[in-house]
Amino acid sequence: DIKMTQSPSSMYASLGERVTITCKASQDINSYLSWFQQKPGKSPKTLIYRANRLVDGVPSRFSGSGSGQDYSLTISSLEYEDMGIYYCLQYDEFPRTFGGGTKLEIK
């Protein structure tokens, strides 16, 4: 199985700050990577797919980048509503595997 190592596991950031979360796959996943945001008591919401494609309706302050084994999610200017837990997912191979999550809190 492909292991997805996500970092940091938790972080505090200030409003307006640029935030970056990273995900490293145990092998090349050919950009088959998605990012999700989950808020308390809610189902996850897809932000990014194919490493860098923004889902319709997701604010443009979110962006994804990376290739091979290394990927990142960036929030260009943190807003209060961005609090939550973020997960990466690889879907290059079965079983699909998620990163462990990053809990993002406002400082």
Next chain:
Amino acid sequence: QVQLKESGPGLVAPSQSLSITCTVSGFSLTSYDISWIRQPPGKGLEWLGVIWTGGGTNYNSAFMSRLSISKDNSKSQVFLKMNSLQTDDTAIYYCVREGTGALFAYWGQGTLVTVSA
């Protein structure tokens, strides 16, 4: 609009089996694959398996011996059955519609299953 809704038993005794139904609307199961994903309370996400439009399946090998996914296209329902439940199977179970762009674009609200005597 696209909707998925899980319905499950809530509480299952250890060593018993679990059955969850996912009822979908706004699309046809003959056009979209459905995955099952679970999330233990306060923990991360775990992919369980997928049923494809044609009825074929792929399971996470960690669950292959005790997991079964099936569907009834005419009733717009997908079924998850898991045997020999233990306390660490306590989780929210989600059904999720797969897509050609964003893979997991549509999620159900999830159903909490607690394994306890």
